[in-house]
Amino acid sequence: MKFLNNLKVALQIGYFKIELVIVLIVFSAIGCHQLHKIRSHGDLIVNTESGLVRGHRFHIPSVISPIDAYLGIPFAKPPVKKLRFRHPQPYGKWEGVYNATRLPNSCFQMPDTVFGADFPGSSAWNPTTKLSEDCLYLNIWVPKTTPKLRKSAVMVWIYGGGFYSGTTTLNVYDGKILAANSSIIVVSVAYRVGAFGFLTLNHPSAPGNAGLFDQLMALEWIQRNIKYFGGDPENITLFGESAGAVSISMHLLSPLSHSKFQRAILQSGVANMPWAFTTMEQAKRRGIDFAIATMSCNYTDIEVLVDCLREVPDYILAEHQYITRGIMQFPFIPVIDGSFLPEHPKEILKKGNFKHCPILLGSNKNEATFFLIYELTDWLNLTSIKMTKTDYLESMNRLFFTHPHPNRVTYPFVMESIQFQYANWLDEDNYVLNTQALDAAVSEYHFICPVNQFAQLYASLGENVYMYYFTQRYSTNPWPAWMGVLHGDEIMFVFGEALKSLANYSEDDKKLSRIMTEYWVNFAKTGDPNQIPGVRTTQDWPLYTPNMKEYLELNSKFLDDPDSTKAVGRGPRIKECAFWDEYIPQLNAVIGSLVHPFTKCRLSILIFTLIFFTTN
Structure with a gap:
């Protein structure tokens, strides 16, 4: 006791560093002999509400200050056996010191092997740790x-992957550089994907949205424990891409999540995207079809059916889960469950029943090409493209056979409108232009226009919204040039991949990475990407407003230009989005209300007239 009193006095007068408090905690918890063993290896100990955690210190060649990393901290019980498909349960407390010095397992999924294990464009997204x-x-x-x-x-980073893939362990998601260069704490969280995370049978054994509840439980753990790592539980920003951004936007809409964070960054993903959610009825139908297709688990009793599925090996479940057809038709996705997601995302947005906070969001120039090369294999590949007018028309039918028409009656007229809107009238058999038209149609319908709509609805209620449009193709991009600026290309700029000492990126890439990191971190610290106290960025990022619709183009050639107006645009793609958001719904409504007063010929004339006057 006398030793402890003397040590307290020494701390008060500055003879010892404050870090010695950690020694006292460990000393009392695990004893002198274990304490000596831990400190002799230079390990780091943090006392959380779950127990003691041992981390590891990394020294980064390009950064002066080291990084303390705590990898693989459990926040929920392993969702195995009887917990498969269920909502997560808290992990509870552990005994002794938890060794958080290695990257954790990746949630079970099927790796992408379409282009082979050696092609970096696709293999970079495959899990790097045990499934x-x-x-x-x-x-x-x-x-x-x-x-x-x-x-x-x-x-807090939430990864994407169409809700069927993704992991925190990818090299591009390494938080060391971002944390070291910004003096900010970076966290990444895992959640179950595919059927494991989103099988929905409207039953406690498989309620749906388990993956979203995984994220919520992680956020609750962070909110309670981040202070022990030096973090501010009242200054948490969620950021994510694709399905990760969709997830974050659903946390914005969910009454269960509102108190867990203060700001959000949405990269190429929002809750109102056509592929982002489904109804309980459709989700349950998919779940039953999946059960029958997987192991003939054909039971009318849902509890028995789920018990059957729990006996199926994980790899068989993963192999058989792609039961949907069509581009962007992911099989297991978030569902309107009345709990996490109370109603349709657009209705929540229109009513203003979302978390009122600053958001930063945007999209990439060629969002769709990453998906087109997997879907249109007869015409597009890594070495060449072939897209005649006939190929273009067939591709359009394949890409939009499920969206955005509500039934078979409207299908031919909606398809005729889409083909007309995006057709290349000057050179109908130009491979490049036809491929670009397909990319534009899918990018705008599935990504760009929903992002614009989300921003519009958020800003219309007075929230601070910052929008970007990412247009820089990075110098080492392994995908063919025709694919342009792909879905997900902005991630490496945000995490500072180009700033690693041995990275072989161009100076323009490094410059843009520094700028984007600064914007993202400024926003996380203050809610404004333009500044932190006493420091301003070189290019002001304007607020997105319902009238002006201004966005910042993220490209080093514009951001470094003395004429700052070149980097600011309006939209993006306002006219094209009016086609999807206004014209197509009106067309569906008009045709759907008709019984038989028009022949197809007369309807085609009507469609042509509507498009002509809408676009001129």
Whole structure:
């Protein structure tokens, strides 16, 4: 006792560093002999509400200050056996010191092998750690410059992958560089994907949205424990891409999540995208079809059916889960469950029943090409493209056979409108122009226009919205040039991949990465990407408003130009989005209300007239 009193006095007068408090905690918890063993290896100990956590210190060649990383901290019980398909349960407390020095398992999924294991364009998105249903872990990167007594802003990454794939363990998601260069704490969280995370049978054994509840439980753990790592639980920003961004936008809409964070960054994903959610009826139908197709689990009793599915090996479930057809038709996705997602996302937005906070969001120039090369294999590949007018028309029919028409009656007229809107009238058999037209149609319908609509609805209720449009193709991009600026290309700029000391990126890439990192971090710290106290960026990012609709084009050639107006645009693609958001719904409504007063010929004339006057 006398030793402890003397040590307290020494701390008060500055003879010892404040970090010695950690020694006292560990000393009392695990004893002297274990304490000596831990400290002799230079490990780092943090005392959380779940127990003691051991981290590891990384020294980065391009950064002066080291990073303390805590990798693979469990936040929920392993969702295995009877917990498969169910909502997560808290992990509880562990005994002793939890060793959080390695990246955790990746949630079970089927790796992408379409282009072979050696093609970096696709293999870069494959899990790098063991596949397992025991996968509910999070990672924390803390810059050594973070004072223990000062709370730092926190950025929480949620990965994408169409809700059927994704992991925190990808190289591009490594939070070390972002944390080290910004003095911000970076966290990444895992959630179940595919049937494991989103099988829906409207029953407690398979209620749906388990993956979203995984995320919610991780956010609850972060909110309770991030202070022990030097983080501010009242200054948390969620950021994610694709399905990760969709997830975050659903946290914005869900009454269960509102208190868990303060700001959101949505990269190429919002809740109102056509592929982002489904109804309970459709989700249950898919779930039953999946059960029958997988292992003939054909039972009318849902509990018996789920018990049957729980006996199926994980790899068989993953292999058989793609039961849907068509581009962007992911089989297991979030569902309107009346709990996490109370009603249709657009209705929540229109009513203003969302979290009122600043958001930053945007889309990429060629969002669709990544999906087109997988879907249109007869015409598009890594070495060449072939897209005649006939190919173009057939491709359009394939790409939109499920959307955006409500029934068979309207299908031919909607398809005729889409083909007319995007047709290349000057050179009908030009492979490049026809492929670009397909990319434009799918990008605008599935990504760009929903992002615009989300921003519009959010800003219309007075929220601060910042929109970007990402247009820079990075210098080492392994995908063919015709694919342009792909879905997901902005991620490496945000995480600082180009800033690694041995990275072989161009100076323009490094410049843009520094600028984007600054914008993202400024927004996370203050809610404004333009500044932190006393520091301003070189290019002001205007607020997106319902009238002006201004966005910032993220491209080094514009952001570095003395004429700052070149980087600011309006929209993007306002006219094209009016086609999807206004014209097509009106067309469906008009045709759907007709019984038989028009022949197809007369309807075609009507469609042509409507398009002509809409676009001129």
